[in-house]
Amino acid sequence: xxxxxxxxxxxxxxxxxxxxxxxxxxxxxxxxxxxxxxxxxxxxxxxxxxxxxxxxxxxxxxxxxxxxxx
Amino acid sequence: xxxxxxxxxxxxxxxxxxxxxxxxxxxxxxxxxxxxxxxxxxxxxxxxxxxxxxxxxxxxxxxxxxxxxxxxxxxxxxxxxxxxxxxxxxxxxxxxxxxxxxxxxxxxxxxxxxxxxxxxxxxxxxxxxxxxxxxxxxxxxxxxxxxxxxxxxxxxxxxxxxxxxxxxxxxxxxxxxxxxxxxxxxxxxxxxxxxxxxxxxxxxxxxxxxxxxxxxxxxxxxxxxxxxxxxxxxxxxxxxxxxxxxxxxxxxxxxxxxxxxxxxxxxxxxxxxxxxxxxxxxxxxxxxxxxxxxxxxxxxxxxxxxxxxxxxxxxxxxxxxxxxxxxxxxxxxxxxxxxxxxxxxxxxxxxxxxxxxxxxxxxxxxxxxxxxxxxxxxxxxxxxxxxxxxxxxxxxxxxxxxxxxxxxxxxxxxxxxxxxxxxxxxxxxxxxxxxxxxxxxxxxxxxxxxxxxxxxxxxxxxxxxxxxxxxxxxxxxxxxxxxxx
Numbered sequence: 094x095x096x097x098x099x100x101x102x103x104x105x106x107x108x109x110x111x112x113x114x115x116x117x118x119x120x121x122x123x124x125x126x127x128x129x130x131x132x133x134x135x136x137x138x139x140x141x142x143x144x145x146x147x148x149x150x151x152x153x154x155x156x157x158x159x160x161x162x163x
Numbered sequence: 164x165x166x167x168x169x170x171x172x173x174x175x176x177x178x179x180x181x182x183x184x185x186x187x188x189x190x191x192x193x194x195x196x197x198x199x200x201x202x203x204x205x206x207x208x209x210x211x212x213x214x215x216x217x218x219x220x221x222x223x224x225x226x227x228x229x230x231x232x233x234x235x236x237x238x239x240x241x242x243x244x245x246x247x248x249x250x251x252x253x254x255x256x257x258x259x260x261x262x263x264x265x266x267x268x269x270x271x272x273x274x275x276x277x278x279x280x281x282x283x284x285x286x287x288x289x290x291x292x293x294x295x296x297x298x299x300x301x302x303x304x305x306x307x308x309x310x311x312x313x314x315x316x317x318x319x320x321x322x323x324x325x326x327x328x329x330x331x332x333x334x335x336x337x338x339x340x341x342x343x344x345x346x347x348x349x350x351x352x353x354x355x356x357x358x359x360x361x362x363x364x365x366x367x368x369x370x371x372x373x374x375x376x377x378x379x380x381x382x383x384x385x386x387x388x389x390x391x392x393x394x395x396x397x398x399x400x401x402x403x404x405x406x407x408x409x410x411x412x413x414x415x416x417x418x419x420x421x422x423x424x425x426x427x428x429x430x431x432x433x434x435x436x437x438x439x440x441x442x443x444x445x446x447x448x449x450x451x452x453x454x455x456x457x458x459x460x461x462x463x464x465x466x467x468x469x470x471x472x473x474x475x476x477x478x479x480x481x482x483x484x485x486x487x488x489x490x491x492x493x494x495x496x497x498x499x500x501x502x503x504x505x506x507x508x509x510x511x512x513x514x515x516x517x518x519x520x521x522x523x524x525x526x527x528x529x530x531x532x533x534x535x536x537x538x539x540x541x542x543x544x545x546x547x548x549x550x551x552x553x554x555x556x557x558x559x560x561x562x563x564x565x566x567x568x569x570x571x572x573x574x575x576x577x578x579x580x581x582x583x584x585x586x587x588x589x590x591x592x593x594x595x596x597x598x599x600x601x602x603x604x605x606x607x608x609x610x611x612x613x614x615x616x617x618x619x620x621x622x623x624x625x626x627x628x629x630x631x632x633x634x635x636x637x638x639x640x641x642x643x644x645x646x647x648x
Contacts, residue, residue, distance in 0.1 A: 100217070101226045106232025108213035110240065114206030117244070121251065122223055 097148040105141045112137045192314050199254035200516040202247035208242065268603050274322045274361070277329035281364070283316040284315040288347050288560035291392075292374040298351045301364035307372035307389035315340060323360040332360040344532070347374075375410065393429065403624040411448060475509035481520065482632045493529075501541065512550070526550065531609070534621055535560075539604070546610040554609055561604030564595040568616045573597050576619040 112134055120127040169193070186194040191365060211423055217231055238585040288311060298567040301319075315338060321329040335355045341348050353412040363383070370376065375392030378385060383400045388406040396403060397415040399580070404423045405412060411429030414422060417436040417455040424431060435454030442461045442563065443450060450469040451463070472478075478494075480487070485498020493512045494505070500518025505513065513524065514532040531545050532553045541558045545552065556577065558563060564581060566573070573595055575583050581599035597618050609616065 098227075100221050102229065103217045103221075103227040103231045104214055106230055106236075107210045109216065110210030110230075110232055111207050112210075113210075113240070113244070114210060115202045117203035117247070118207065121203065138165065 099143055101141065101145045101148050105138075105145070109134065109138060116157060169213060169216055171209050171216070174212070175205075175209065184478075195250075196254055198328050199247070200251035202250070206243065238526075246627065261442055274324050275326075275335075276322050277326060279319040279321065279329075279333045281315070281317040281319055281338050281366070283314060283464060284338065284340055285312045285314045286342055286347060286619040287311060288313045288342070288371050288374060289345055290371060291345060292347050292371060293392075294349065294370055294374050294376050296349045296366070296368075296376070296378045298349075298364055298366060298378070299353045300362060300381065300383055300563045301351065301366065301380075301382040302385065303366045303380070304369065305368045305370055305376060305377055305388070305390070306384040307374070307391065308369045310371055312371070313349070314618050315349060315366060317366040319365070320363045321360050323358075328360055332356045332358065332362060336362055336626060337496050338364070338366070344619060356608065403421070406481065406569055460487075462487045462489075476507040476511070478503070479504040479542070485517065506544070530614070531611075536621055541604045541606070543607040543609070545608070547614070547615045548611070550611060552609050552611050552613040552616045553619070554607075554617065555619045556607075559620050561602030563606050564598065564618065565602035566607075566608045566609045566616045567594070568596075568611045569594045569613060570613045571611065574615065575615040575620075576617060578620065581618060 108126055116130045117126050119130060132141060175220065182194065200579050217227060220227055241497075250432065257622070273531040274589055292312070292313070294313060296305075300443060309374040315454070319333060319336070321332050322333065323329040336352045339348075339352060341350075349366070349368070349400045351366070353362045353364065356362060364385070369463060370390070373391050375394070376387060376390060377395040377396050378399065382401065383398070383605075384404075385396060385398070386400045386404045387394055387408070388404075391409040391475070393410040394405065394408055394412045396413070398417070400418040401415055401416055402419055402421040403416070404421075405425070407426045408424075409428045411431070412424065412427050413432045415434050416422070419435050419438045421440045422433055422435070422438065422444075423440075423442040424446065425444045427443075427445070430448035431443065431450045433452045433454070435456065438456040439458035441452065441456060441458075443465065444461075444463045446462075447463045447467070447633050449467045450465050452460075452469075452471045453473075455473045455475070462471075462473075462483060463486040465480075467482065469483055469487075470478070471489070476489075476494075478487075480496075480499050480501070480503050482500035482576060483496075484500065485493065485496065487496040487499070492510065493514070494507075495514040497516040497519070499515065500589065501518055501522055501551050502522070503515075503518055504523045506525045507513075507529070508527045511526060512530045512532075513526060515522070515524075516534040517536045519535075519541065521542045522533070522535070522545065524543075526547040528549045529547055530550040530552070531547055533543065534555045535541075535543065536557060538557055538560060540556070542560050551571075552566065552568075554566060556564075571594060573583050575581050575587070575597050577597075581597050583595065583597050585595035586593045597616060597639045
């Protein structure tokens with residue numbers, strides 16, 4: 094019963110988490126402080142939201158081979 | 164199909180358990196430091212694991228959770244971020260190193276100081292002796308004299324819980340002088356004490372004037388004077404005073420409150436991790452200063468090139484018959500010999516008077532006041548992104564001027580030889596340039612992106628009154644001890 098929309102919604106959290114961790118890591122070890130890079134989080138969140146909006150409602154996802162079988 | 168829960172929660176708990184286990188088994192490992200610096204990778208790892216999990220579930224056709232990271236987990240993430248940032252800041256500034264007593268042993272809190280006198284010792288020293296002093300904690304005062312011997316005396320302070328501990332520690336840490344060929348080594352042997360007594364040895368030394376001196380230590384102030392040989396110092400935390408050194412000086416300090424040097428004939432090299440005040444007067448050789456400084460820096464009368472480099476500022480002057488004063492918010496100099504190069508990416512007002520040769524000046528933010536009183540003029544290129552520019556040119560100088568502001572007012576007080584071009588013909592806000600040339604002269608370019616530009620004639624009178632001091636700027640992250648004004 095998984096739709097692409099549900100997949101996108103489910104991976105939104107982990108991707109934001111990775112982005113958040115990466116920005117802190119760049120703050121500590123890279124050249125850009127978090128105070129300058131935080132808008133990336135907004136962009137990522139917005140992009141995922143957008144992806145969720147435009148994803149088809151019920152078709153099986155192309156990334157899941159066993160897609161509609163469940 | 165029943166949904167299996169995520170593996171991340173259990174893994175996180177295991178990770179935390181392992182961390183605490185290792186920190187109790189191996190207290191010597193810098194685990195606190197590791198946690199403070201590498202915690203973002205826990206978030207990344209968590210995200211990657213969960214991401215892989217969800218892709219796997221989707222591939223297996225299982226029911227996906229409504230949200231990849233639940234509300235409760237986000238709360239934990241926020242908590243980790245706050246905790247991690249706090250650890251990071253605390254770890255970086257290490258306030259307990261200043262407080263000492265927080266992690267310091269019981270000796271710091273309950274101990275008493277016991278004073279001991281170090282009896283005077285002498286050892287013969289060759290004329291060109293190299294004297295090496297190893298004193299972990301405590302000050303050293305060295306005076307060169309017309310003698311063929313090294314003389315050492317001083318006092319020792321031992322902080323311990325009981326007087327008997329202090330007496331034992333005193334016996335173990337006798338001051339030794341050993342001679343090997345040209346080298347004379349003075350050791351205070353504080354590392355022999357394995358207990359938690361804290362020992363500080365202050366040495367008073369007289370050495371042959373011709374000797375060169377090297378001092379290694381962790382903390383303690385140093386005072387060295389009247390030497391013909393070189394001076395070399397490496398210490399974690401020391402204030403250094405030097406007077407009348409006829410050879411080169413090299414100071415390598417991780418932290419210092421004050422470095423003061425007068426009458427050094429050779430090269431002067433100073434490297435500080437975090438310094439505060441620096442005063443140099445009458446230096447015969449090249450001066451090289453590296454590090455970040457939060458206090459006042461004064462350079463006076465340097466016969467050769469002077470190079471100053473900090474994370475924020477880069478200054479190079481060919482010769483300095485006059486003086487330069489530098490603090491966190493301003494730089495002023497008079498009587499400089501160029502070519503001069505100055506770059507600063509912190510907010511800084513710059514005022515230069517009576518300089519010769521070319522000037523290359525670039526500021527991120529700050530006002531520029533230039534008064535190249537000496538003739539003939541040389542090429543000047545000065546720019547600031549935000550700040551006023553005040554340029555006073557000698558009355559009879561020849562030059563080709565272009566003074567530009569992208570947004571701000573233009574004041575031509577020089578006279579009719581220069582013309583003022585406002586962009587779009589409007590005054591104010593629009594910006595424009597003051598242009599013109601007087602005779603055949605070097606090009607003078609001053610540029611500000613935002614601020615008023617004033618060009619005036621320097622009639623040789625007193626300099627324009629300094630602007631009222633600006634409110635102190637926000638301290639940088641690297642310098643936490645800023646107490647001025």
